[in-house]
Amino acid sequence: MIQVRGVRKSFGKNEVLRGVGFDVKKGGVVVILGPSGSGKTTLLRCINFLENADDGEMTIGDLSVRFKHATKKEILRVRRRTAMVFQSYNLFNNKNAIENVMEGLVTARKIPVAEAYETAKRQLDKVGLSGKYDAYPSQLSGGQQQRVAIARAVSLNPEVILFDEPTSALDPELVGEVLAVMRAVAREGITMLVVTHEMSFAHDIADHVLFMDGGLVVEEGTPREIFTRPKEPRTRQFLDRILLKYDYSI
Amino acid sequence: MGKLFDAALVFDYMPAILSRIHITFLIVAVAVAGGTFLGLLLALARLRRVPVLNAAAVFYISFVRGTPVIIQMFIVYYGFPLLLGLAGIDINRWGRLNFVLVSYVLNNAAFMAEIIRSAVASVPAGQTEAAWSVGLSGFQTLRRIVLPQAFLTAFPAFGARVVNAMQDTSLAFTLGVLDMLGQAQAIGIRTYHVLEGYVVVALVFIAASLLLEKSFSWMGKKLLPN
Numbered sequence: 275m276i277q278v279r280g281v282r283k284s285f286g287k288n289e290v291l292r293g294v295g296f297d298v299k300k301g302g303v304v305v306i307l308g309p310s311g312s313g314k315t316t317l318l319r320c321i322n323f324l325e326n327a328d329d330g331e332m333t334i335g336d337l338s339v340r341f342k343h344a345t346k347k348e349i350l351r352v353r354r355r356t357a358m359v360f361q362s363y364n365l366f367n368n369k370n371a372i373e374n375v376m377e378g379l380v381t382a383r384k385i386p387v388a389e390a391y392e393t394a395k396r397q398l399d400k401v402g403l404s405g406k407y408d409a410y411p412s413q414l415s416g417g418q419q420q421r422v423a424i425a426r427a428v429s430l431n432p433e434v435i436l437f438d439e440p441t442s443a444l445d446p447e448l449v450g451e452v453l454a455v456m457r458a459v460a461r462e463g464i465t466m467l468v469v470t471h472e473m474s475f476a477h478d479i480a481d482h483v484l485f486m487d488g489g490l491v492v493e494e495g496t497p498r499e500i501f502t503r504p505k506e507p508r509t510r511q512f513l514d515r516i517l518l519k520y521d522y523s524i
Numbered sequence: 525m526g527k528l529f530d531a532a533l534v535f536d537y538m539p540a541i542l543s544r545i546h547i548t549f550l551i552v553a554v555a556v557a558g559g560t561f562l563g564l565l566l567a568l569a570r571l572r573r574v575p576v577l578n579a580a581a582v583f584y585i586s587f588v589r590g591t592p593v594i595i596q597m598f599i600v601y602y603g604f605p606l607l608l609g610l611a612g613i614d615i616n617r618w619g620r621l622n623f624v625l626v627s628y629v630l631n632n633a634a635f636m637a638e639i640i641r642s643a644v645a646s647v648p649a650g651q652t653e654a655a656w657s658v659g660l661s662g663f664q665t666l667r668r669i670v671l672p673q674a675f676l677t678a679f680p681a682f683g684a685r686v687v688n689a690m691q692d693t694s695l696a697f698t699l700g701v702l703d704m705l706g707q708a709q710a711i712g713i714r715t716y717h718v719l720e721g722y723v724v725v726a727l728v729f730i731a732a733s734l735l736l737e738k739s740f741s742w743m744g745k746k747l748l749p750n
Contacts, residue, residue, distance in 0.1 A: 324653050354659035364654035368672045378658030381668060430658060 275300050276434055276465070281320055281330035281341065283313075290316045291327065292489035298434060298482075301463040305476040307500075308486035309512055314469040315361075317486070318436045321467070322356045323349045334433050354382060357427035361439040363419040365411040365426075371398060372407040375426045383430070397425035401455050417448030421455050428459055435459070437468040473516055477501050485509045533720040534727075537711055541724045547621070547703040548732075551693040554625045556686055559632025566637035571644055581637065588634035594695050597627040601699055624696045628689065635685050643678035644670060676747060683740030687733050694729070704728060 276298040283291040290313045298304045306314045320327040320341060327341035334355050339348045357378075365374050375394035379385045385393070398407060401421040411419055420440055427435045440456065441449045453475050460466055460479050470476055476483065476497065483500040485493045485508075493506040504510045566585065569577040588596065601623045605615050615622075647670050655665040697706035708721030 322657055324656065350659065350661060353656055356657070358654075358657035360650060360654065360657075362650055364648075364650035366651060366654065366669055368669065368676075377655075377668065378660070381664050382659030382661075426658065 275333070275335065276467075277333045278321065279331050281317060281332075282328045283316055283320055283325060284328060290489050291320070294330075294486070294489070294491055296484055296491060296494065298465055298467055301465055302482060303460050303466045303468065303480050304482045304484060305468045305470060305480035305497075306484045306486060307470075307473075307476060307512070308484075308492075312486040313489045314486055315438055318358075318438050318467065318469055321436060322353050322358055324358075354430075355433045356436060357430045357432040357434075358436040358438065359420070359423050359427050359440045361442050363411070363416070363423050363443070365414075365419050365422055367411055370408050370410050371403060371414070371422045374411075374422055375429050378426065378430050393429050394425070397429040398422070400428075400458070401425045402451075415448060416444045417451045420444065420452045424452070424455050424459065428462075428464065434465040434467055437466060437470070439469050439471065441470065441472060471516070473501075473513075485512070487512070529719050530717065531720075533715075533717050534723055537708070537717075537721050537724050540711065541704050541707050541721060542728065544702060544704045544707045545728065545732075547696070547701065548690065548693050550621075551624060551628055551696060551703075552686065552690045555628035555632045555689050555693075556636075558625075558629035559636045559689075560640075562629065562633035563636025563638075563640055566633060567640035567644065570637070570641050585634045585637055588631055589638075593627070593631055593692050594698060596631055597624065597695060597699060600627040600630065620699045621696075621701050624699055624701055628692065631692070632685070632689055635688075636682075639678050639681045639685060640674070643674040643681075646677050647673045679740070679744050679747060683737065683744070686740070687736050690732060690736065691729065694725075 277295075278297075279295040281291050281294045282289075294313070294317055296304065306317065308314050316325055319325040320330075321332065323341075323344065329342055331338065331340045332352075333339075334352065337348075337351060337355065339352060344352070365371075366377060369377060372391070372394045375397055376387070376390045379390035379393060380387055395404075395407065398404060401424055403418060403421055403425070406414065406418065406422075409418075411422075414422065424440075437456070441452050444452060449472070453472060456466075456468075456475075457479060466479075468476070468479070478497075480497045483495060483497050484491050485500060485504070485506070487508050493500065493504060493509045500509065501513065504513060566581045568574075569581045572578075601620075604623065604626065605618075608615050651669055651673065652665055655669045660668065693703065694705050696703050697709065700706070702710070704725050705722075708725050709718075711721045712718035
């Protein structure tokens with residue numbers, strides 16, 4: 275169970291988050307939608323302290339932190355209970371696929387190398403990369419890199435995985451393989467918080483949808499509520515614009 | 525006096541001049557080792573933006589890079605005894621070589637600092653963020669992710685710097701250190717054959733530079749995993 279309350283964040287005079295809160299229940303998949311600049315990514319980055327929020331608090335399991343006053347130790351503890359999948363994959367360039375997955379297990383969690391190796395192998399097999407243990411990031415396609423990144427996140431067995439637009443940097447024909455892996459992760463009952471622009475994927479995978487605009491959660495509900503009968507005009511406007519893209523036919 | 529240039533003397537002088545090559549190697553080794561260590565500290569002060577130290581490092585680096593080595597050497601030679609004298613330490617009996625070593629360490633520290641700083645800064649922020657996201661501490665991130673990548677980036681510039689440092693050592697004789705150039709000069713004074721000695725020194729420097737360059741580029745290829 276994750277509770278986030280009252281997150282505020284400004285970059286200089288630009289107020290990006292203006293008091294955002296939400297809950298994610300254990301095993302739940304929450305998708306955050308919204309136009310660019312609405313603060314989705316910043317919100318995600320505040321949760322694992324890649325950005326320092328100006329205000330707000332969070333509870334992950336039995337760990338409660340206030341964003342502004344978190345100590346180094348608390349930040350490290352939050353990061354060891356969460357994992358993140360980045361838009362630009364961010365695999366460690368100096369490590370091959372299996373070392374990328376093992377790094378957090380061995381260095382941060384102090385799991386014995388042999389055990390970490392087995393875990394990493396299992397996770398890479400699950401994302402369909404059994405033949406690529408020794409491949410360096412530069413030798414992998416974008417889709418493969420992102421699948422390694424997902425294996426890296428899942429192997430840590432975190433309380434939540436944060437997905438920051440995981441398919442936005444991919445060539446269109448590689449999006450499918452990453453989404454398929456994410457569906458499998460969701461089916462395993464891993465708690466997920468996902469920022470994405472893939473609407474049909476969001477519709478299928480989410481059990482709760484947040485719509486953000488201007489640094490606030492404007493509307494939230496089940497995918498059915500949000501996609502078929504949005505209450506807020508801004509939600510409707512956004513969905514019309516996005517969904518229209520798929521309606522072009524010749 | 526005979527001929528102005530006698531090729532046979534090049535071979536005659538070679539052993540005597542080569543017998544001083546250890547001085548050159550000593551200066552390079554100390555300058556590179558000490559310079560890299562001090563340079564790492566300077567680079568950290570700059571990267572972490574440590575107050576006061578950052579500004580001091582910026583000033584120091586631009587001073588060293590903006591003045592000729594020979595000036596720095598004279599400043600160390602004449603200034604250091606005064607400075608340490610104020611602290612009650614007497615180094616007037618120091619050998620001249622020690623002053624040369626101090627100068628070259630201080631000189632190389634500035635160049636190494638910039639090489640290290642720019643290499644660390646060139647590692648994408650996403651690498652650090654990914655390391656944090658899997659739970660690595662700040663120090664673990666530096667040691668396991670950032671520095672190994674920065675090292676590979678810095679390696680060619682580091683190699684070039686070592687070759688430069690070696691060529692800079694040729695100024696050591698101005699303080700009266702008997703290195704290869706000092707030896708060539710001494711032979712010239714004794715025999716009135718100046719040019720042959722310098723040709724020997726030039727040949728040795730060319731050979732040593734090529735050797736260093738080749739071994740660095742060989743190591744560079746070995747180091748790159750892919």
